[in-house]
Amino acid sequence: MAGLRRLVLDVLKPLKDPSIVDVALELSRIDGVEAVNITVNEVDVETLSLTVVVEGDNIDFERVRTILEEVGAAIHSIDQVVAGERLVEIPRRLRE
Known part of the structure; x- marks a missing residue:
């Protein structure tokens, strides 16, 4: 069954x-998740600005959102979603 394969979230x-x-490990335990990458973009006095990338097969977005909310995080934006039978990359000329 084709489902969500990648989420890129601004958190x-x-x-x-x-x-x-700990957040990455918790997200990696979600059924269908094969890999998690969390990158710190900015450190403020009380917060971290993160890019969270979740890849897998048939990712449960609501479960991802729930886990992030449980740790006190907020999704600011969904920056990329890939769904279907395979991953689709943005063509290089469109990224420049």
Whole structure:
């Protein structure tokens, strides 16, 4: 069954626990998730600005959102969604 294969999320998380390591591990436990990448873009006094990339087969977006909310994080935007039988990359000429 084809479903969500990649989510790229702009996320704001409180600086306090849990760590981004713990958040990544928790997200990786979701059925259908094969890989998680969390990149810190900015550190503020009380918050971390993150890019969260989740890849897999038939990712449960609502479960991803729930886990992020449980750790006090907020999704600011959904920057990329890939769905279907395979991953589709943005052509290089469109990225420049």
